[in-house]
Amino acid sequence: MIWASLEILFAVTTAASALCWIVRQPRVAEIINLAAATIDCLLVGWLLAVTPSSGVRGFGDFLRLGPLGLWVMLCTALVYFLASLHAIGYMRRMHEETAHLNRFYGMFAIFALTLFLAPVENNPGLFWISIELTTIASAFLVAFQRTAETIEAAWKYVVIASAGLSLALLGTILFYWAGTFTLGPSYNMTWSRFAAIAPLANPGLIFFAFLLVLVGFGTKVGLVPMHTWLPDAHSEGPAPVSAMLSGALLNCAMLGIVRFLEILKDTPEHTLAQTALVAMGALSLLVAALFIVRQRLVKRLAAYSSIEHMGIMAMGFGFGGALGVMGALYQMLNHSVTKSAVFFGSGSMMRAYQSKRIAGIRRVLDAFPVAGLLWLASALAITGAPPFGIFWGEITLLQGGMASENRWAVVWTAVLLVVVFIGFLSHFRRMYFGRPPTRTPETAFHWTELAALALAVAATLGLGLWWPASVWAYLRAIAHHLGST
């Protein structure tokens, strides 16, 4: 049953993509894509309920469905659904491209497919391939509009991400090499095999390989200083694509780092590896905070906020311990839905005001009482204000940090979170309360844009008001499995 529903998930997404290319009707394509996203969402929800906590293997030894992978898939499915909903109204307003919209949805479904594939891969090599495929699929989406800026962003994205990922490949095959000393020249490469060989292998080699993987997947996660592609790609793509990049893709890449950290859990280098991850997260947080304060473009603001949150998540996983990991995972889910809302709002407002600049958007509430309020709520949520979900993720993760070796990072994070809060919201203050805008915005929002925004804000508010006991237990089981008690 579990594998059947996973097969259905892949089949539905593939079929949706193929249909979008075949029918050529934008209006039909958007419905097909939304239907596929809805089905995917329901299937992942069902899988979450029925999959045993020890995980299941299938398709030979190639796929493995476990709680951690499912959690990442849940984030992807939610963002895919919300983004597909938002895309309907948003993409229709992109008048210059309406003729090719079926291609957009076809590619969008392929992108989602690669994102669903990565978390279930049981072979680190194939996991790497899936992540590389996400790069190619999403690059076409970023460049969908064919302007000088989008082409530049897509080009930088592919070159930087591929160069970074080649280091992750190097790290992966060095792990394999470390295993050949105990298992012989040829063996089946799986995550659990790697975990079994790590304690027996040479610690120096294992740590070297881990650093390569950290830098490699860290490029895709957007950890500083390999983050340079991220603000460009996130800010130049259409808003639904930005939401997918930020809310789904970054998590999948982070999963790679977490899995390799898990492999090291019984080695003497584990603490050092954790500290490396925390240090990288701390640096990301610092750089993101500085760029947020001085930002002048709306979507780049949201993009740097993604770097900030991935940095915080990296620290959570690096802190380890039950609370660190659970906080990071809760943060992952909340960041996915909240950042989607921030991008939806930014994209729609940019369209309405015909400006990418923060200075071009003024008096939002005068023109958009409902959407403006929702967007403001999402901005509050993303800075970590209660009562939204991210607040709980961050608090839990920092509690985990207090119990870890890297207590300095807790103070560091607390200070920088205040900087981000002030910087981020002062931009919003100017957009909401400044002088009246020079040109009146075009107020026709499509209902799907509003619905996606409202659903995402409601989700993060709900998760903030109530962290269900079953979710707590679920995350606790993942943390336990990752070697944290």
Add this chain to the structure above:
Amino acid sequence: MPTPSLTGLTQAILDLIAMCALLLTFVMLGSHWIRNHILAFAAQSWVLAVLSAFIGFSGHYPALLVIAGLTLLLRGLVLPHLLVRILDRAHLNREFAPVLQPAMSVAMGALCVLLAYGAALRLGQTVDGQSPVTRIGLTSLLAVVLIGFLMLILRREAVSHLLGLLVIENGIFLGSLILMPGLPLLLEFVVVFDLLLIVVALGMFVRHLRAEIGSTDSRALDRLVG
């Protein structure tokens, strides 16, 4: 190969082939004609095919013979052909504004090799004692990867960046052939497939770069900052 049992001759041939592959990266570093780079890349891929056939024969890894064929076909013929097509469509023939003169690039490449040798010596010693196979494998792996990154840094043309990525991949492939000939065939297969996708995708972007920005020089890509 953790415990290599190679005769002197096999070892010497292995060294020779690996050095050939390494030298070909210097051909790419030293010339500013992009067509030469592509030819050198193709030649390097053929050398890699010979290497994998050789290791397949001498070490009894039948899968490596398949890989040799695949390498010859995809890395040695299809990829260079696609690259030449991109070059022709974009009307490019040389690197017009190199950051460094060829001699300086080659000198930096030599530094990379020294660095790689030092690292390989240390890492090889802790991992595998004094095995010469480990040393040559790690040295060529790290050296070619480092030079690939050097090409990414020093070159301005979009197509040269693409070649830099491919050289990095070739370096990883070269090292993995020598160090772990038992690496599953599947992995090699999908990596090559993936390279094809990247080349096709970037090839399309090169056309758009030309159309929208009017240049394939990476210095023209300066709109997105901050």
